[in-house]
Amino acid sequence: MKQEAERWGLFELELNGPCSGNPFVDVDLTAEFKYNNRVLRPDGFYDGEGRYKIRFMPDTAATWTYRTRSNIAELDGISGEFVCVEAGEGNHGPVCVSNQYHFAYADGSPHFSFGTTCYAWTHQREDLQEQTLATLKSGPFNKIRMCIFPKHYDYNLVDPADYAFQGSVSGGWDFRRFNHVFFANLERRILDLQQLGIEADIILFHPYDRWGFSTMDRESDDFYLRYVVARLAAFRNIWWSMANEHDLMRAKKTEDWDHYFQLVQELDPYQHLRSNHNWQGFYDHGKPWVTHCSIQHPDLLRVKEWRNLYRKPVVVDECCYEGNINHDWGNITAQELVRRFWEAAVRGGYAGHGETYVHPGDILWWSHGGELHGDSAERISFLRSIMEEGPGGGIDPLPMTMLDGGAGKAGEYYLYYYGNQRPAFKKLILPPDHDYRIEIIDTWNMTITAVQELVRGDYRVELPNKQYMALRITVVNSSRTSIACGKQGERSLRIF
Amino acid sequence: MKQEAERWGLFELELNGPCSGNPFVDVDLTAEFKYNNRVLRPDGFYDGEGRYKIRFMPDTAATWTYRTRSNIAELDGISGEFVCVEAGEGNHGPVCVSNQYHFAYADGSPHFSFGTTCYAWTHQREDLQEQTLATLKSGPFNKIRMCIFPKHYDYNLVDPADYAFQGSVSGGWDFRRFNHVFFANLERRILDLQQLGIEADIILFHPYDRWGFSTMDRESDDFYLRYVVARLAAFRNIWWSMANEHDLMRAKKTEDWDHYFQLVQELDPYQHLRSNHNWQGFYDHGKPWVTHCSIQHPDLLRVKEWRNLYRKPVVVDECCYEGNINHDWGNITAQELVRRFWEAAVRGGYAGHGETYVHPGDILWWSHGGELHGDSAERISFLRSIMEEGPGGGIDPLPMTMLDGGAGKAGEYYLYYYGNQRPAFKKLILPPDHDYRIEIIDTWNMTITAVQELVRGDYRVELPNKQYMALRITVVNSSRTSIACGKQGERSLRIF
Numbered sequence: 001m002k003q004e005a006e007r008w009g010l011f012e013l014e015l016n017g018p019c020s021g022n023p024f025v026d027v028d029l030t031a032e033f034k035y036n037n038r039v040l041r042p043d044g045f046y047d048g049e050g051r052y053k054i055r056f057m058p059d060t061a062a063t064w065t066y067r068t069r070s071n072i073a074e075l076d077g078i079s080g081e082f083v084c085v086e087a088g089e090g091n092h093g094p095v096c097v098s099n100q101y102h103f104a105y106a107d108g109s110p111h112f113s114f115g116t117t118c119y120a121w122t123h124q125r126e127d128l129q130e131q132t133l134a135t136l137k138s139g140p141f142n143k144i145r146m147c148i149f150p151k152h153y154d155y156n157l158v159d160p161a162d163y164a165f166q167g168s169v170s171g172g173w174d175f176r177r178f179n180h181v182f183f184a185n186l187e188r189r190i191l192d193l194q195q196l197g198i199e200a201d202i203i204l205f206h207p208y209d210r211w212g213f214s215t216m217d218r219e220s221d222d223f224y225l226r227y228v229v230a231r232l233a234a235f236r237n238i239w240w241s242m243a244n245e246h247d248l249m250r251a252k253k254t255e256d257w258d259h260y261f262q263l264v265q266e267l268d269p270y271q272h273l274r275s276n277h278n279w280q281g282f283y284d285h286g287k288p289w290v291t292h293c294s295i296q297h298p299d300l301l302r303v304k305e306w307r308n309l310y311r312k313p314v315v316v317d318e319c320c321y322e323g324n325i326n327h328d329w330g331n332i333t334a335q336e337l338v339r340r341f342w343e344a345a346v347r348g349g350y351a352g353h354g355e356t357y358v359h360p361g362d363i364l365w366w367s368h369g370g371e372l373h374g375d376s377a378e379r380i381s382f383l384r385s386i387m388e389e390g391p392g393g394g395i396d397p398l399p400m401t402m403l404d405g406g407a408g409k410a411g412e413y414y415l416y417y418y419g420n421q422r423p424a425f426k427k428l429i430l431p432p433d434h435d436y437r438i439e440i441i442d443t444w445n446m447t448i449t450a451v452q453e454l455v456r457g458d459y460r461v462e463l464p465n466k467q468y469m470a471l472r473i474t475v476v477n478s479s480r481t482s483i484a485c486g487k488q489g490e491r492s493l494r495i496f
Numbered sequence: 497m498k499q500e501a502e503r504w505g506l507f508e509l510e511l512n513g514p515c516s517g518n519p520f521v522d523v524d525l526t527a528e529f530k531y532n533n534r535v536l537r538p539d540g541f542y543d544g545e546g547r548y549k550i551r552f553m554p555d556t557a558a559t560w561t562y563r564t565r566s567n568i569a570e571l572d573g574i575s576g577e578f579v580c581v582e583a584g585e586g587n588h589g590p591v592c593v594s595n596q597y598h599f600a601y602a603d604g605s606p607h608f609s610f611g612t613t614c615y616a617w618t619h620q621r622e623d624l625q626e627q628t629l630a631t632l633k634s635g636p637f638n639k640i641r642m643c644i645f646p647k648h649y650d651y652n653l654v655d656p657a658d659y660a661f662q663g664s665v666s667g668g669w670d671f672r673r674f675n676h677v678f679f680a681n682l683e684r685r686i687l688d689l690q691q692l693g694i695e696a697d698i699i700l701f702h703p704y705d706r707w708g709f710s711t712m713d714r715e716s717d718d719f720y721l722r723y724v725v726a727r728l729a730a731f732r733n734i735w736w737s738m739a740n741e742h743d744l745m746r747a748k749k750t751e752d753w754d755h756y757f758q759l760v761q762e763l764d765p766y767q768h769l770r771s772n773h774n775w776q777g778f779y780d781h782g783k784p785w786v787t788h789c790s791i792q793h794p795d796l797l798r799v800k801e802w803r804n805l806y807r808k809p810v811v812v813d814e815c816c817y818e819g820n821i822n823h824d825w826g827n828i829t830a831q832e833l834v835r836r837f838w839e840a841a842v843r844g845g846y847a848g849h850g851e852t853y854v855h856p857g858d859i860l861w862w863s864h865g866g867e868l869h870g871d872s873a874e875r876i877s878f879l880r881s882i883m884e885e886g887p888g889g890g891i892d893p894l895p896m897t898m899l900d901g902g903a904g905k906a907g908e909y910y911l912y913y914y915g916n917q918r919p920a921f922k923k924l925i926l927p928p929d930h931d932y933r934i935e936i937i938d939t940w941n942m943t944i945t946a947v948q949e950l951v952r953g954d955y956r957v958e959l960p961n962k963q964y965m966a967l968r969i970t971v972v973n974s975s976r977t978s979i980a981c982g983k984q985g986e987r988s989l990r991i992f
Contacts (some may be wrong), residue, residue: 328898329898329918401823402825420828422820422827
């Protein structure tokens with residue numbers, strides 16, 4: 001039993017208890033963790049072989065006390081304390097919504113979402129899982145969409161080694177008994193991701209199923225969700241995705257999703273981010289238990305519309321994948337995927353990556369992980385660096401014409417992007433009394449070129465007459481002009 | 497006075513009458529043209545210098561009689577007859593809606609719409625107008641969007657030689673007196689287009705105005721429309737576009753457009769096609785006086801949605817222009833414009849062309865005409881030839897996934913297109929008992945390659961793993977299998 005944990009780290013209380021009957025069903029276990037007036041009550045869970053665990057993520061560096069409750073005498077009333085020390089290096093806490101349309105870590109550091117997708121990577125053989133981690137380590141991604149249940153689909157016909165439930169393909173599943181071996185691997189991988197600074201966007205349900213996990217009844221779904229939240233909620237890098245393509249799960253209705261959302265909201269002491277990913281029909285992201293939009297859509301020009309509609313962060317985590325497979329969602333070019341990332345960024349949203357190249361061994365990043373073969377990741381990394389150099393609170397859409405994208409922070413920072421557009425020039429009307437740094441960004445070739453030292457007044461920017469260019473304009477408050485900076489009714493920057 | 501006209505040609509009755517007062521206002525003139533029970537009553541118009549004209553487009557090869565009516569005695573009760581002979585070569589009559597979502601000429605020949613845009617070409621100097629016609633002659637276009645009123649906008653700051661109204665820039669305009677010199681040139685150009693087999697999509701109003709033509713009052717608008725219809729309706733290659741970007745004409749409301757549509761519908765004896773082109777907000781194309789959708793929108797994947805909504809032909813005559821000017825609607829690549837044409841085609845719709853390259857003399861095809869500098873026109877020509885080789889009644893959308901485009905005529909002809917998609921292969925499930933010709937079309941390089949002689953049963957098509965490829969699949973009813981072709985419940989062709 002650890003007696004110390006770091007802030008947003010994992011404190012785990014392990015207890016021994018009964019292993020007869022069905023402990024998953026028979027044993028109730030919870031604990032109350034207290035620091036001053038702050039009280040959190042995570043559920044415990046049965047981990048097999050007579051082991052019971054209660055996991056807790058402290059959010060304040062202080063001495064916390066705890067006391068268990070159980071219907072089993074030997075697990076009830078166990079109390080103690082532990083010291084929560086300050087967060088270690090690289091630990092910024094869980095990601096939360098910040099500044100309405102953006103994200104930040106609990107310690108206030110910005111989190112610009114650059115996700116990828118490897119639905120079934122933890123269901124692959126050990127060496128492939130390790131390769132996935134190695135790829136992630138050198139890549140630009142800080143979120144990964146991944147399923148608890150295995151995937152049945154084209155290119156996904158091999159049974160995994162372990163399943164969330166006890167049972168077998170031939171003999172069927174016991175939806176009231178979980179497989180702790182499966183969860184131990186899943187948790188190990190979540191911690192591996194945490195080490196890499198990557199959020200695990202955990203997909204709780206999905207339709208690509210030949211085992212019956214997508215058609216369990218309501219009670220089994222609830223039982224499963226309670227167990228998963230008890231096991232995983234204390235990992236700081238968890239996001240909850242109710243489903244991948246909820247609208248393809250014909251057995252579930254909107255009320256079911258409402259219910260699952262609310263159940264997870266009730267159970268999760270830390271209120272990790274919650275979303276529900278669509279196929280063709282959006283779940284109503286405006287509902288109060290939804291923290292952000294998780295969208296599948298190929299048209300990133302609509303990000304602004306979705307921001308306005310739902311008033312929440314917009315993450316288009318599926319906007320087609322770089323690749324060349326036969327399916328229409330999995331065969332765009334790297335140029336096109338990178339374009340979609342930029343179109344989202346300059347409308348105040350976030351896109352997501354995936355890769356689906358035909359592979360002799362049918363190992364496709366989008367589901368299996370492994371290696372990346374494409375050209376988009378390094379450009380996504382470049383965009384990420386651009387975003388991280390910009391305002392920490394994120395950038396919001398500027399008044400623009402329909403097709404040009406532009407976002408920024410008025411009076412400070414402006415980022416314009418021309419993806420399918422390729423203007424030979426743009427005219428800038430720069431509000432007076434400031435100097436401006438104007439940089440031309442080639443988003444594909446990853447170059448940044450300042451047009452001249454500093455610019456003042458109106459200016460015509462010559463552009464290289466090709467696709468995928470961006471303009472970054474930064475206001476420089478020279479000392480001579482600093483007095484005028486904050487004045488009311490200042491003209492806004494215009495570009496046309 | 498001609499005593500003969502060809503079917504869908506122009507019969508013009510010229511009369512002399514008063515030139516004192518204001519004949520445009522004072523004189524009412526109409527005529528009744530009869531053949532058996534068929535009676536048409538076109539309005540006449542004052543052509544200046546004491547000349548009055550009544551124009552008539554006969555639609556039946558027969559002897560027609562006519563008799564004028566006027567409030568002026570010398571113009572009233574004039575009667576006569578003329579012989580309408582069969583249409584000459586290249587004269588297929590006016591274009592009408594056919595097969596609900598498509599077009600055909602009055603003689604039944606298909607019309608696949610491949611339009612371009614030269615808003616103000618007839619307002620340019622003579623040699624430029626001639627150059628425009630020469631360019632059109634060798635190009636793929638069979639429709640042109642063009643304005644009656646001159647254009648005021650970036651790159652459009654030169655006053656034209658003539659205006660529709662009498663008056664002057666300095667002295668103002670008389671909205672009750674038309675300028676016959678202006679109309680004579682316009683009509684000459686409409687006839688030039690007719691000779692080239694090009695429909696003149698006449699834009700009656702538009703917002704880009706510094707002369708006051710966009711803000712005339714209702715009575716002046718009506719007066720203008722009556723005159724224009726009287727002059728132009730008898731040209732078989734006229735289409736009526738109520739406006740370019742009606743929603744940018746702040747002085748006009750939806751009721752105004754309803755009224756203008758209905759007035760033109762009432763006045764035009766031949767019921768030429770009528771539409772209303774949007775900027776950002778569509779006019780309701782479902783209204784009964786609208787014959788087809790005329791749409792500005794960059795996303796051609798939505799053609800199917802608009803077909804389903806309006807149940808009429810969808811012409812996206814503005815989907816951004818090939819070019820490199822600063823404005824976001826005028827700087828896409830040729831590849832992208834050609835892609836948009838194809839995306840529309842394989843969803844049962846029609847796209848439109850325009851070109852806006854920066855030019856040292858500010859002569860941009862989109863408004864001035866002149867020469868084409870881009871690379872899209874020849875690919876549009878290639879698409880036109882593909883369409884003309886297909887079913888004459890047009891092709892309609894097939895059941896498809898969201899992004900792949902496919903249209904055809906079930907059991908006969910299938911055209912699939914992968915624009916941003918670039919699958920390395922596609923799997924075909926071909927209904928049995930037929931042979932299929934499968935051709936791979938490189939829409940950019942304009943090649944057509946048959947995959948092998950004929951295919952039967954399931955088939956995997958290997959594709960060259962690049963953008964802008966199409967598949968054309970034609971059913972070949974070999975004699976052995978012809979009996980099975982029409983059978984009920986036949987499996988449909990599937991592709992994935």
